[in-house]
Amino acid sequence: MTLQSILGNFALILFVLMVLTGIIWFLDRFYLRVQRRAKADAALAAFDARNVKLRAEGIKLESSGRAELEANLLRQPTWVEYSGSFFPVIAMVFFLRSFLYEPFKIPSSSMVPTLLVGDLILVNKFTYGIRLPILNKKIIDINSPQRGDVMVFKYPKDLSLDYIKRVVGVPGDKIVYRNKRLSINGTALTYTALPDYLNDDSLNYSKQFKENLSSVDHKIAVVEQAPPINLSGVQDFPFKDNCSFNPGGFACTVPDGQYFMMGDNRDNSEDSRYWGFVPDQNIVGKAFLVWMNLGNLKRIGTFFD
Template sequence: MTLQSILGNFALILFVLMIVTGVIWFLDRFYLSKQRRAKADAALAAFDARNVKLRAEGIKLESSGRVELEANILRQPTWVEYSGSFFPVIAMVFFLRSFLYEPFKIPSSSMVPTLLVGDLILVNKFTYGIRLPIVNKKIIEVNQPQRGDVMVFKYPKDMSLDYIKRVVGVPGDKVVYQNKHLTINGKALSYAPLPDYLNEDSLSYSQQFKENLTGVEHKIAIVPQAPTINLSGVQDFPYKSNCTYNPDGFACIVPPGNYFMMGDNRDNSEDSRYWGFVPDENIVGKAFLVWMNLSNLKRIGTFFN
């Protein structure tokens, strides 16, 4: 694992911080605090013995010095105090991100018009099963991804990167994309025209349609003058022999344990058409909610298909 991938893996960083602060917390709770207590008891006993002697000699002393002495000895070192304070917070965040919900930021326009650049989304981590953090190994089966789900996954070409696309094909499906129309298992999808979509970043218009992906309706954007597929951009990938390409599109049979992903911004998305299938072990979770967009507050609270 490279330094760049480690720094890019926030879950790993959280895990290391949780272990370090947790070890310090437990060490202080069951060992260091007892040492400080024993040291304080010894110092207080010496303090009391000295006071008894001084009183016998007629010297009057202030009793507040005893309290101050005890407090100074029992005080936690700064590094222990901060570790003990941060440990429960880090542990809670690690648990929430690993097993329940994880936030992501949309960095590109590949999912326009469903998701916009700058959208901060929540991803359900348990919809597709409970996975061990860091290694992403599934330990409890729950549900399988379905056609139409918006899914976050580890990019097969670089596992340190998280991608988000829509599930178009599940294991065993035959996915055909010709002249910018999808056919799944021999059944052509329906497309209802919508008003053109204005991309505010590029100030350009795209044709917009409502696609019915075997029961899941969602919006897609099409650029009519763009090629259906850029054949020069197709890379080598596992099970590439399951696919055939031509200038007007492609046909792929999704292998077992894999998924075919496409962006809703069909002519501006690098997806399974170019780099192949997504294995089940790469799945992160199902995206479902825009919880923040600082440049477009109307997006807050948007649920999406």
């Protein structure tokens, strides 16, 4: 694992911080605190004995000195105090983002018009099963990805990168893409024309359609003059012999344990057409909500299919 991938793996960084602060918290709670208490008791006993002696000699003492001495001796060192206070917060964040919901930011326009650049989204981490943090190994199977789901996954060519696309094909499906129209297992998808879509970044218009994918209606954008697939961009990938490519499109049969992903911005998306299938072990979770977009506050609270 390279330094860049480690620094890019926030879950790993969070895990290391949780372990370090947790060790300090437990060490303080079950050892250092006991040592401080024993040291304070010994010092207070000596303090009391000295006071008894001084009183016998007729010297009047201030009673507040004992409480101050005890407080000073029981006070946590600064590094222990901060570590102990951070531990429960870090542990809670680690649990929430590892097993329940994880936030992501949309960096590109590959999922336009469904998701825009700058959208901050939430991903359900448990809907496809419970996975061990860091290792991403599934330990409890719950559901499988379905056609039409918007899914976050580890990019097969670089596992340090998270990608987001739409599930177009599940294991066993035969996907055919011709003239920018999909057919799955011999059944052509239905498309309804919508008003042209204006891309705010490029200020260019794209043709927009409502695509019905296994009863999931969602919008797609296409550029009429662009080819269905750029053959020069197709890379080598596992199970590539399950696919055939030509200038008009492609046909692929999805292997067991694999998924075929495409972006909704069909002619501006690097997806399974170019780098292949997504293995089940690469799955991160199902995206479902835009919880923030600082550049477009109307996006806040947008649920999407």
